Amino acid sequence: ADSGETLRLVxxxxxxxxxxxxxxxxxxxxxxVVKPDYVWRSTDKWIEFPWSTGMPIN
Known part of the structure; x- marks a missing residue:
């Protein structure tokens, strides 16, 4: 959860x-803005996940 806005929307x-x-x-x-119920790690650094480094699909 970065800003938490997507999680709040869901x-x-x-x-x-x-x-x-x-x-x-x-x-x-x-x-x-949202505290998840289950969290593996906490960090204030930007994280590049392997599945989010490709070009967006339109």
Whole structure:
């Protein structure tokens, strides 16, 4: 979770639709607007994941 905005969007989408939802992320940033339920590591550094280095698909 970098800024946490995408995670907040997903949680808002499911609010009122499901009884319970939990979130999990590989890395969280201290400035994130959402605190995930499960986190592997915390960092304030930029992370380049192998699956996000290619050109975007239009």
């Amino acid at each position: 949680m808002d989408f499911w609010k009122g639709t499901v009884k319970e939802a939990r979130s999990a992320v590989l890395y969280e940033k201290p400035r994130s």
